[in-house]
Amino acid sequence: MTSMSNPESSRTTPTARATMRDVAALAGVGIKTVSRVINGEPNVSDALTAKVRLATEQLNYQPDLHAGNLKRSDRKTRTIGLVVGSVANPFSGLVHRGVEDVAADRGVAVFASSLDDDPSRETRIVSEMLSRRVDALILTTVKQNQGYLIPEQQRGTVIVFVDRQPAGIDADSVVTNNAEAAAAATAHLIDHGHRSIAYLGDRVDLWTARERRRGYFEQLAAVGIPTSEAIAVDGLHDDQTSYEATMRLFSSGSAPTAIFAAQNLVTIGAVRALRQLGLQRKVAIVGFDDIPLGDLLEPAITVVSQQPYAIGRLAATRAFDRIDGVDSDFGLHVLPSVLVPRGSGEIRPEQ
Amino acid sequence: MTSMSNPESSRTTPTARATMRDVAALAGVGIKTVSRVINGEPNVSDALTAKVRLATEQLNYQPDLHAGNLKRSDRKTRTIGLVVGSVANPFSGLVHRGVEDVAADRGVAVFASSLDDDPSRETRIVSEMLSRRVDALILTTVKQNQGYLIPEQQRGTVIVFVDRQPAGIDADSVVTNNAEAAAAATAHLIDHGHRSIAYLGDRVDLWTARERRRGYFEQLAAVGIPTSEAIAVDGLHDDQTSYEATMRLFSSGSAPTAIFAAQNLVTIGAVRALRQLGLQRKVAIVGFDDIPLGDLLEPAITVVSQQPYAIGRLAATRAFDRIDGVDSDFGLHVLPSVLVPRGSGEIRPEQ
DNA sequence: CTGAAAGCGCTAACAG
């Protein structure tokens, strides 16, 4: 570790921050004239505009958005809050980027936080964002009910739910067609000759997990496979628990010929386990949500691919429409997923 | 798309937001007493505290952090700004998570933005964050000089650079040991018998790219391989450009026996190209920065693995130390990378 | 222990 000392620096004695008043004084104009120039309002002579511009630069003036907002009639902070599963998760990262791209076009800044599927974090994060007066909240939720947001919504804060549907509140939401896509994944395995298909899923308190689970069971039923032949493992939350569950599955008597892994980390854990067991070319697997480099594995991983970037963009677009005063009925926006056959999902059972 | 109409909702008629004044009136106390209760200041009787608490809940009162901050003596917004390469990049996501975890412990919210290695974005994003009066800025930069931040730094805004070193300003920075790690990667290939090693790197206007390039050249020199035998391709920014560059390399006369891919997306592009050419078991490759599922590929990808999460945590820790008034000399913090041999980097040249 | 008055940096309303 190198150190770069600089005893002469102003590190210890902070310079005062210039205010609009300071700029006005230096430019020899009224404070309101400075306000007009800064905000690009009309009716200021070129002469004064130039003076103000000069003073602004000399003082390195940066307007205080929040101070202005206190009195401004629209009371918009030009700031929104985003809550995703985890900013470290690739799915979340793409949702985030979708939101950011739409927000940046409007000069809106984005607070981002990780939910970790922890109800207490949901409460804390939302509360902190509200105290900062975000114009909109784009939320992935985990609490069983979002009714606590109704008063805030009535005060004009826009609320859009993303990835999961809320309960106890009427609001816009943007989600993937979880159940249909899960059914399609299951059907794909059935079409390739499987009847003994294991479902590996996330915690059932998550809306997405329940939907995917439902799609799996409904598809089995649709082709007449009795529920008693279903193999469902719930509560898998990361690749490690999924790995262990998969290992257990194949050390038991009832090893399946195929796996439907209903979450990205779960897919990774299951793939690792199949490798470990040397079964990666014997047991079929379809994952829900794409996994990075899934196309370079051998066999490449067949997945139901979601559209996280589009989900983020759409959620943000809805949010800004509302901020702009659009007052149509709240809507549930369902984005399609697409099944991408790559190899692992097309393995047939050994007869 | 389903729609859930609710004509009775208050969507159209926003409820007024309660202020501290409203709470005081309802509780029948002075506004300062409410302030004391909200902020947990001492010297309020239990009776009044209870009244205030009740009024707070009845009105669903949320204090306005920014309004309070206007007059507060410390003038802290409890908000920081983070600029990363792209929130959709896995490396950035982990840095972000490291920052978030440290910030969340202190009740500090994080603005996150993507730089896209675009100088004009750097300017815009920094300016927007400053107008929101962040307490600290944790920045990945791309402009050739960060001197424009000096006035802001002197006003007390903490600035910490992350992943890349700044120029023209004295400040804390947290980076990976790029040059040494690149040299180690190059040495690893040399140790496995290679002399014809291609360097595939990012744009040379990026500090990290220059450092890694330097490590590569210095290692070649160290073992006496003349610069004329080096094969360096610069300016690769994503997997597509890297794929194309790699394909070109092997259709030319001077195909290398090994590749040092000096960035995560570049590694992915090169791996795809080697697959395409059927050379993945013939040509060695070492990547800089880990790639997801790199251990499940065949051969698994040898990488120099950085510590993005630790980088994020350290940057945030330094930032909060400064916010808390720590006034030590600015320091350059270098985090080590570790070479992870997995197979692709241990392939020997065909004699 | 409690509260009234002043003012943070800015914008709205109005007067010149």
Place this chain on the structure above:
DNA sequence: CTGTTAGCGCTTTCAG
């Protein structure tokens, strides 16, 4: 075209 006044929601100061 320009500037003055009031006040956003809160904390500070200071008097009870």
